[in-house]
Amino acid sequence: MLGFFARRLVQATLTILGVLTVAFFLVRLSGDPTALLLPEAATAQEMEALRTELGLDRPIWVQYWVFMSKALQGDFGNSLRIEASALGLVLERVPATLELTLTAFGLGIALAFAGALTMRLSTNQRLRSVLLWIAFTRQAIPVFWFGLLLIILFSVTLRWLPSVGRGGIEHLVLPAVTLATFEIALYLRLLDAAFGEQERQDYVRTAYAKGQTRMKIVLRHMLPNALLPLVTIAGVNLGILLGGTVVTETVFSWPGMGRLIVQAVSQRDYPVVMAGVVVASFMFVAINFTVDMLYGILDPRIRYR
């Protein structure tokens, strides 16, 4: 287990370094920031001085080294628009994003489990096909459009819930439901497929043969095995969920880091964009690392690969 842990830790670290490298080259590609930072009337000497100050006159590998060592200390430079550190601006928004993402994730997983178990335990085949059909349909709808439909129904027409901003629980309902329904759709279909797979296994047939009740077979025998594929997908899916959060935050003007990144892009505020993308990737890698560990505990076979 310790070796497995160490291997995954090395992998996660390499990934973070890779993301930082990509960020470095993107920032360099964006061209000379001196023109953006100085007034238009600046002289050639002034621009040269700023370039030296920013270290842009040094060889690229020295710049790379400086960027990496600074980034690893959490220094992505200051925002080009306001006097504040880029990382600070991003971290300020993290709680709002976590609140939205985790609520949607929890809600989605819980309801998907409830739905999948109901589908398995009931003998009603029509219920199953209706639920699967709804899930299929929901997966074909872009998050932002679904959010707008909810706004049209619950904010504009019925006037029950607010459509913008963050505040009490009533502000959380629409964006969280928007994201959660996407999660439910995905996990409901995955769980159903995983259950279907288990249904054909020998151990299930044995359990039936010795007269076990269906309730017990599904909950005690099939559920733990059906969990495994779910854990793998959950890690990868979080990336999609994070992407969905960026869009959802914009739809509902939710003050999270996704909205900050989108605004920073339109203001050409590169340090903030890069800090945001790196922080998001870091969260994603950290979660995937945890998921891997969980997987190693749930399924001992995986540790020896």
Next chain:
Amino acid sequence: MLGLVVVIAFIVPLLPSYDPYSQDLAAGYLTPLKSSSARFYLFGSDPLGRDYLSRIALGTQVSLLIGFAAVLVSLAIGVTLGLIAGFFRGAVESAIMGVADLQLSIPRILFIIAVTAVIGPSLLNLTLLLGFTSWVSYGRVARAMALTLREREFVLSARTQGASSTWNIRKHLLPNVLPQMVIVGSYELGLIIIIESSLSYLGLGIQPPLPSLGLMISEGQTYLGLNPWISILPGISIFLMVAGTQFFSQRFTTEGSNHVRIDRAA
């Protein structure tokens, strides 16, 4: 379903009323089935009084074209890298799969947003970015298939007769993985259409004056109380396209192998 949308999107331009660009400010915000003094608007009009049916048809065409182009780019990259990784194994395989893992660890939308911030939004940039960031699912499936195919008799016999690796990959591996790639591609097409419309919604995708479904939905958000149809109608077109592609790919994968299903979710 996809066929229906394609047919409609390409038939509407043949209608005499087709006119996605000319403005009539007096006839703005019309709800569907209304007519102004000048003409009848089946789908209503946008805030600048442009015929919404025409704009949706053109926007749908643009989405489909970008989607197909991006799928072709990513399919070409993914198949090539996947087959090379699976056929040669060793260090080449580790390097390619390492890049794939790295790419999966940056959420796709965020990565495209970051690059767009630097190189600027344009039709070509968008298509290429979507293509470059979507090759991983093809690469993984192609590699998995190449791993078993390279041990098959026809590949071994070709090799003993002195066939080169390139020849083997091109003549023996490629034809065997292509059908599977088309299935992955049809699923990816739906995903790419969703991502493209999301980026356009954020203002980072297709740029005006070219109509784009995502941007039209975002414009409509300001007028939800006045005329919600401006946001509703383009979304229906996106939904039909994506549902169509998923329907198509699902019909082939329900009996298909398990790794395809898992890779699709990835």
